[in-house]
C-alpha cells in the first residue's frame with residue numbers, strides 16, 4: 180500500500196511539474212484526464228470485459244487457496260493435487276474475457292508470474308515436502324497480491340492470509 184501511495188505521489192509530482200509548460204499544452208493534458216476519472220472511478224480496469232464473471236472467478240480461486248492452505252497443513256496430498264491442478268488452470272487473463280492484445284502488458288506479466296508460482300507449488304507438492312509446499316504456497320499468495328496492488332482497487336482481497 181505504501182508503495183502505491185509513493186507511486187501516486189510521484190505521478191502527482193510529475194503532473195505538478197507540468198506547470199512549467201505553456202498554458203496551451205497544460206489544457207490539453209488536463210482535459211482527457213478529468214474525463215477518464217468521471218467515466219470510471221475504477222480508472223484503468225476498463226479492459227475487463229465481463230466484470231461480474233471476472234469477480235466470480237477471483238472468488239473461486241480465493242476459496243481454492245483457503246482449501247489448499249488447510250490441505251497443506253494437514254498434508255492431504257490427494258486434495259492438494261486436485262486443488263493445484265485447478266489453480267494452474269485458472270487464468271486472470273482469460274477471466275477478463277478480452278483479447279490478449281487489448282490487455283496491458285503488465286497485467287499479462289503478472290498473470291505469467293502467477294502461473295509460474297502455481298507451477299512451482301505443483302512441483303513442491305509432488306515431492307510431498309510440507310516446508311517447500313508452504314513456501315511455494317506463499318509465493319502464490321504474493322503473486323495474487325502483486326497483481327491486486329496494481330489492479331484491484333478494493334485491494335484487501337487476499338488480506339485474510341496475513
Ligand code: HEC
Pocket residue numbers: 224227230233234237238240241244271272286287289290293319320322323324326327330331332333336337
Ligand atoms: C493478473 C492479475 C491478477 C492476479 C494474478 C490475481 N488477481 Fe484477483 N483480482 C484482480 C483484479 C483486477 C481484481 C479486481 C476486479 C474488479 O473489482 O473488477 C481482483 C479481485 C480479486 C478478488 C475480489 C473479488 C471481489 O469480491 O470483488 C479476490 C477475492 C481475488 N481477486 C482473489 C485472487 C487470488 C486468491 C489470487 C491468486 C491465487 C488472485 N486473485 C490473483 C487481478 C488479479
